[in-house]
Amino acid sequence: MNAPVSSPVSSPALTKNQSLVFDVLTRSDQPMSAYTILDKLRDQGFRAPLQVYRALDKLTEFGMVHRLESLNAFVACAHRASDCCGAHGHGHGTVAFAICESCGHVFEFHDHEVDHRLEGWTKGKGFKAAKTTIEIRGLCDACAA
Template sequence: MNAPALTKNQALVFEVLEKADGPLSAYTILDKLRDHGFRAPLQVYRALEKLLEYGVVHRLESINAFVACAHPDQNCHSHGIVAFAICESCGHVMEFHDHEVDHRLMDWTRRKKFKAEKTTIEIRGLCEACAA
């Protein structure tokens, strides 16, 4: 799914996520956009839905938050499974890919004839700076 031009709301939400230095909840995004006319959660969720579809934003399931993709230039959906390391102290998120992990998980699903749609890998802990 490649990204067509963003609508106004989508662009506003994406901009907020890009400028943030960490994941944001939908309601935090809403608060940051009240000055731009946002009034209700649905305005945010609807924009997020599209941005997720386009692959330019990721949802962090374990903390109910959203981040801009770390390399939005390329199509993130083509990199295989995306994994995240989330620092529980400073909130910083690192995004990475590991083809061997993808391979092992795909192996398992093939053996079990499980049709995978969406895979979540999230490591929560402390980043180097915070663990010190």
């Protein structure tokens, strides 16, 4: 088992593997699959996908990483310091992404109005939401020009 490693302010103590995976994601300008992360970390001693998946599971649990369902890929959280809608465990309400289908850039954003409307709907229906993620696919400003 990996020993905890010091990590950024207000982040949980991370193992060596978690720190390495998080570092790769924060340096990337594109979403990354677990296998792409594995390829980037082979020189650091990573040999099996399970090492990456275990680290990703914990980083996701800590709210430091998000999984983009439609791409089966991961991105580092762009709003770690946000305290808005903190009732959802790690400072996020609805996690929303705009994904450019041309260049692959991902924009993470948060909209309180959307959060509140969805919360109102779920409460009104008696539905207990565990996670809400919105993915909007299209073209970014630069690619649409």
